[in-house]
Amino acid sequence: MSSRGPMRLGKNYPHPPSQQQQPQQQQQPPSQFYQPTAPYPAANNYAGDFGMPQPQIPPSYGGDFNVPQPPPAPSHNAFFSPQTAFYAPPSQQQIPSNQAMPGMEYLSSNPLFNVGLNVVEQGMKDFTGKTVNMLPNEMKKSISSIKYYFAVDQAYVFKKLCLLLFPFRPRNWSLGYSADEPVPPRVDTNAPDYYIPLMSAITYVLVAGLVLGTQDRFTPEQLGMHASSVMVWNVIEICVLCFTFYIFNVQSKLRTLDLIAYCGYKYVGMIAALSSYLLTHSLFVYRCSLLYVSLSLSYFLVKCLRLQILPDTGGSQPYGSNGNKRRIYLLLLVVILQPFFIWYLTRHLIVD
């Protein structure tokens, strides 16, 4: 159950334990068929695969030219496939069957992942008033994976905000896992979430309106323009980063959804810088706060993403030794884009 796409899970990375080996084998061939670069030598592909049956070898290698594979659902989409977003144990991909699965006990221990089809159905039925059977399966999986990022509580938000503004204390930055699934943010302070980026982006729009209002430049259209620019710049940034991951052929355990969360933390710094300007109306204070916010955000992101993008130092080298330099450059790119956007999205609000 590796997700295919720019944020591909490494093959030897400890995956969620595949409770069913069979579906995993069935899942792999379509994705491997569409993989642009094969990490393994494709020797098996040439071994008698033109018409010769190979019952022993799993169909992943020898069966590509023989067995007509059913077209996979958008899993081979390069950038925004729902499957890259869906980091779940294989048992959850067998959703249409309602049997009790061996993987379910891991799901049930984590109440957030206990969103089976029936629960989502019930919730969506009350929400929309219609039956949810009209929703495709992919949408339900996406909704349940997005719900993971909103499982926050007040203590987490407070700690994370303090961390964003002062990350220099020595602490443990590793993510918590339970049965090889990431633990929801409510439990682990290091996990990314969507609540803070979303709220801080909207707050940024409002604070921008406030700053414009104090300068007598406010009209309600400005709110809409700022909101649109926030959304568009976010999309551009994520596209650039995903494309860079793809071009560099870096396989890391960072998912696209995680990257969206990490790129959203810059709005907290933006608000801090703008508020300092609002309170003091001094350009010097604004520039100092901009500098400090950039430094702290860069430090925070380096510490968080280092564990996810750079390879493990202790394990074997599945990613290749010359991949390290590319990974470092990629990390630097992520980290340098953030202060640039902070400066770019606030400079038009500052008047001398």
Next chain:
Amino acid sequence: MSWTSGDFYNQQYIGPTSYELQEQYTNGNFMPSSFQFNSQQFYSPNEYLSPTVSSTLDEIENIEPPLLDELGINFEHTYKKTKSVLNPFATSDTSILDDVDLAGPLVFCLAFAFSLLLLGKIHFGYVYGIVTLGTVGMSALLNLMASPDKPCSCIYTTSVLGYCLLPMVILSFASFVFHFNGFFGMIIAIIFILWSSISASKLFATSLAMIGQQLLVAYPCALFYGVFALLTMF
């Protein structure tokens, strides 16, 4: 029979007298009693009318509910909800929360937009747009954050957010009287925003059973009402 003059005048009249004849005809029968067979053999109008319709027009009005019930407007509930918004720290009557109505919110939104007219700003479109976007976003956020067994519909969110708009309406009417500019005005606006968002988040947190997330729900409400404060002040 013989038609001698003596027989003619000596016949005894055996038919009905004129009084009896009149009696027959006053009962609504159109035929004399000698011709009245079983009433089932010919049409008698009285027997075919149903007793309800035959009565007056009042009964026809009672079949339809009154207009306010049909529109779902219940003034009692509206008044109670408004009172609970005005005093967010008092315990509210939870029975009224289930009655989802949009009439109160509609009135408050229109009142807010009209108060902006007093300030010379014609922002009906912006108020409508912000209310729509805000309620859709808020209900999506609540559905994502709350547990799946307590879903929250858009209509419910609209109702709650609309009722808690009342302090912003007060603020905008007050800003027509006192000009809120500068630092002092911002403080007053922040107080009103906090008032609105605390009452809204209290309603959400109690009805959706969100433990330890009330502040997290209050913050988006504060952002929502902050936009209205921006419209009022600037």
